[in-house]
Amino acid sequence: MRKPLKKDKLRKIIVCMLLMEIFLVSSVKAIGVGPTRIEMKIEKGEEVLETRNIQLLNSDTNPIHITGSVTGPIAQFITLEPNEFNLPAGPGAHSQEPRPYQYVKAVIRVPRELPENQYTGEILFTQSPVEGGVLGASAQIGVRVTLTIGEIAEAVFPVYINAMIVLLIILLVGSIFITYRRKRKKK
Amino acid sequence: MKIKVGIWIYAILCLALVLTYRYYTDMFVPKISGYNLSLWYALGINIVLLGFSVISFRESKLLSLLGIILVPLSTYFFYRSWTDFNYDFLAGFLAMPMILLILGTIRKPIEKQSLVKTLSKLEQS
Numbered sequence: 001m002r003k004p005l006k007k008d009k010l011r012k013i014i015v016c017m018l019l020m021e022i023f024l025v026s027s028v029k030a031i032g033v034g035p036t037r038i039e040m041k042i043e044k045g046e047e048v049l050e051t052r053n054i055q056l057l058n059s060d061t062n063p064i065h066i067t068g069s070v071t072g073p074i075a076q077f078i079t080l081e082p083n084e085f086n087l088p089a090g091p092g093a094h095s096q097e098p099r100p101y102q103y104v105k106a107v108i109r110v111p112r113e114l115p116e117n118q119y120t121g122e123i124l125f126t127q128s129p130v131e132g133g134v135l136g137a138s139a140q141i142g143v144r145v146t147l148t149i150g151e152i153a154e155a156v157f158p159v160y161i162n163a164m165i166v167l168l169i170i171l172l173v174g175s176i177f178i179t180y181r182r183k184r185k186k187k
Numbered sequence: 188m189k190i191k192v193g194i195w196i197y198a199i200l201c202l203a204l205v206l207t208y209r210y211y212t213d214m215f216v217p218k219i220s221g222y223n224l225s226l227w228y229a230l231g232i233n234i235v236l237l238g239f240s241v242i243s244f245r246e247s248k249l250l251s252l253l254g255i256i257l258v259p260l261s262t263y264f265f266y267r268s269w270t271d272f273n274y275d276f277l278a279g280f281l282a283m284p285m286i287l288l289i290l291g292t293i294r295k296p297i298e299k300q301s302l303v304k305t306l307s308k309l310e311q312s
Contacts, residue, residue, distance in 0.1 A: 117216070155209050161274050164281045165205060171288045172198045178292055179191060 031066065031087075031127050032057035032099070037144045038123075040108065044150030048110040054143055056125060057099040058087035065130045068104055072121025074145045080123065081105040086130050108147070116150035190250050193239025194291045198284035200232040201261075205281060208269070215269055225269035226262070229280070233258040250290060257283045 034055045042048050058064055064087050068080040082104065091097035106123060122142040157165075207214055207228075215225040240254030261283045268276035 155212050157209055157277075158274055161277055161281070164278060164285075165202065168198060168202060168281055168285055168288075171285055172195065172202070175191070175288045175292045176195060 031064065031125060031139065031141050032059060033125060033141045033143060035143065037146075038106070039146045039148075041148045042110060042150075044114075044116050045112055046110075047112040048108060050108045052106045052108065054104045054106055054123065055101055056087065056104060057101045058090040059092065059095075059099050060090050061092050063087065063089045063130045065128045066102075067126045067128065069124050069126070070121060070145075071124060072145075073119045074121030074147055077108055077110050077119065077147065078121075078123065078145065079107045079109070081107060106143075106145075110147065110149070114149050118149070119147040121145050188246075190239060190243035190247050190254075191291050193236065193243060193254075194250070194284070194287045197232065197236045197239070198288055200235060201281065201284045204228055204232055204265070205277065208277070222266075223269065226266045229262045229265035233262045236261075247294060250287065250294065253290065254287065257287070 034057075038052055040048075040050070056066060066085055066087060068083040070078045070080065085102055085104075087102055088100045090099045104125075122144055124140055124142045127139045127141075208225075215223050215228070217224055219227060236254050237258045240251040240258075244251040261280055264276045264280040264283075267273060268280060
């Protein structure tokens, strides 16, 4: 009789935890971001200075402070302007009213001398309470960035290498064939 | 037979590596402890050859010793070919399984011939 009781208790705990999580997530996710992904492809040897706008929205009923940072190998190429700012209080998560927003410029500077490679990383925006304000928990939202320099092309082998590959295949097949023929003869 | 199977497996692995080099160059770009993956792939394949060479030493000393000598050479050739974009090194890398395949295939008849010769000499004496 004990087992069903334990199972019931466990179920209740799991349901409570899920409800708490849903509640917490809905209360924490006050910021919205767009776009969620930035992908760039540039030629090798090309120097790039490009600006991408990222929009940040506040749907929380409290004003929030946002700090931007860049993580990963992509960090060496990106600077954020501004990287810290306040967003005024929003209308609430379920309201249809427009939310206060701010554009952040992501300035991407890629020097000319970089080798062909792929650099990835994330632009992270961390939400914290404004001075004197109160916030239950801080949340983080990210924009995934992928920068591909050049195209890593297929290797073009010279004729003699291709011929050697064919020869190796012939030798391999021949060796297997000869060995089995010898074995058959022995039998 | 062990050494022959070892050489076949080695040749197949070498072919797979060279075809990967040809069609999926991206596979070698990531680096592990400062070296690009070309070194580790070539080393992995050559360790297979080393293993077969060691376990079949009794079967054929010549092929086993040759295998052991070729292991570092083959790894070096593939690594240099990738890092220097020099296909002459790749030719060297491809030559290794070719040599082993030829020697592995003609080994038995040569051994038979030498055995016949020694037997005939013994009979004459």
